[in-house]
Amino acid sequence: MDVFELVRDVNAGTSLTEDQIGRARAQLLVGIDESRSAERKRLAKHPLLLIAGAVAGAAAATATVVVLSQSTAHPPRVEAVPPIATQEPPAPVPTVPAPTPTPVTASSVLGAAARVSGANEAPGPQQGQYLKIEREVTDLVLYGDTNPQSVFDASRADATAAWTARSHWTIYVPADRSQEWVQEFSNQVQLMAFFGLDAETHAQEWLGSGTREPFFQRTPGGLGQSGDGAPSRASEAYYADFPRDPEALLEWIRTSNGATDDSEWAMGTVTEVLLEELQYNTAPSDVRASMYLALAQLPNATIAAVDGDITTISFPSNAGRWVKNEISIDMTTGLVVGSAIRQDAGAGIVPEDVPDTWMSITVSVVDAAP
Numbered sequence: 382m383d384v385f386e387l388v389r390d391v392n393a394g395t396s397l398t399e400d401q402i403g404r405a406r407a408q409l410l411v412g413i414d415e416s417r418s419a420e421r422k423r424l425a426k427h428p429l430l431l432i433a434g435a436v437a438g439a440a441a442a443t444a445t446v447v448v449l450s451q452s453t454a455h456p457p458r459v460e461a462v463p464p465i466a467t468q469e470p471p472a473p474v475p476t477v478p479a480p481t482p483t484p485v486t487a488s489s490v491l492g493a494a495a496r497v498s499g500a501n502e503a504p505g506p507q508q509g510q511y512l513k514i515e516r517e518v519t520d521l522v523l524y525g526d527t528n529p530q531s532v533f534d535a536s537r538a539d540a541t542a543a544w545t546a547r548s549h550w551t552i553y554v555p556a557d558r559s560q561e562w563v564q565e566f567s568n569q570v571q572l573m574a575f576f577g578l579d580a581e582t583h584a585q586e587w588l589g590s591g592t593r594e595p596f597f598q599r600t601p602g603g604l605g606q607s608g609d610g611a612p613s614r615a616s617e618a619y620y621a622d623f624p625r626d627p628e629a630l631l632e633w634i635r636t637s638n639g640a641t642d643d644s645e646w647a648m649g650t651v652t653e654v655l656l657e658e659l660q661y662n663t664a665p666s667d668v669r670a671s672m673y674l675a676l677a678q679l680p681n682a683t684i685a686a687v688d689g690d691i692t693t694i695s696f697p698s699n700a701g702r703w704v705k706n707e708i709s710i711d712m713t714t715g716l717v718v719g720s721a722i723r724q725d726a727g728a729g730i731v732p733e734d735v736p737d738t739w740m741s742i743t744v745s746v747v748d749a750a751p
Contacts, residue, residue: 487682487694490710495673498666498715504746506556511563511750514552514662517741519545519573521731524583533587538727542577544584545735546570552604553750554663558617563750564598577730597751604663615663625667627674634675649699652679656696656708659717662744669715691718698726705736718742 506512524542525535535541549567570593572584598605603613612618624630634640634654640647655672658664664672676682676694685695685707693709704726709719721739 485684487684488677490684490692490694490712491673491677491682493712494710494715495670495677497712498673499670501666501715504744506554506746508556509748510556511747512554512556512663513743513745513747513750514554515743515745516550516552517547517743518550519547519739521545521735521737522584522587523725523731524577524580524587532583536727537725537729537731540577540729540731542575542580542583543731544575544580544587545573546584546587547573552661552663553747554615555750558615559602561750562600562603562615564600564604565595565751566597567595568593569595574735576732604661615661620665620668623664623668623671625671627671627678630671630675631678645699646701648679649702652676652696652699652706653702656706656720659708660720660740660742662716662742666715673715693719714744716742716744718744 504512522533522544523535523537523540524532524544525540526532527536527539528534537543548570549565551565551567553563553565555561570588572581572588575581575584600613603616603619605614612622624633631651634651635647638650638654640650655676659669659672659676679696681697683695683697684692686693686709690711690713691709692712693707696706698704699706703722703724705721705723707719707721708717710716711718719739719741721736723736725737
């Protein structure tokens, strides 16, 4: 439907002559032409909205065109947008350097063993029971004809044959230490390894013939009897003399053994006394702790091995006394569970890592002694 038909429809029901319609059409065209001219001038700024209408009277028909200038686009709306909070970058967290781990040394291990020992009375036998300390001892036997006293006492450098022999020695310590102590020597020897020429033959000669039965040593109140009236070894009276202060203990050992100077011999003597006492595992917990702390003050010890809870400490060579001296400590109990010593520095048919003597030590509680 075009605009003229629209005018006609608006006036539907009103009687208009063709002449009136013609004049209205002409007037409408003039208005359209004028509005288009104005439109071209304003097109860049405002679009136009055209409204056409016709008003009809009862006596004559009149067509009226009204042109309204109006923007078709809605005026821009400015919506209130909540301001976005500016997120400041997080302040840098100061980097705290990881603490430098304290290096593990022989001295720190011995200190830790002392702490464990001081807090550990176990294993401790109850009334009627025994502390059983079993030692599996392996010795290196060196064969050679250079020693006039015995062909089974050669040096490493001179030995033509060698072997290792294993035996057992067990100590039974009563809960009441004033009662009878029992030492059992198995008297059974097991040959383990052979080195050099005809080693097995010479080992059988060394063993000899005959039945080897275990034998026992029974003594009241300690290990053996003292001939000079001193208390039996490992007895309560024996350990009562041990200073509990580590420095005082060192000085006491030096004085008791004539090792008061700073010579290598004196240092070796003090070390041997402490290691031997610790290997017995018979000392009260406070004495054991003091002995570990005394050892920690001696120079040049090193960590030889770590195997789970077992740490082995090696003590430096001491000319004329040993080449290697080691103890293995169970760090959960503070007990010595092994030791090794190599006394001969010479090289020969026996590998260098084979000690002259080494022990495995097991401590338990039993209800009876043999």
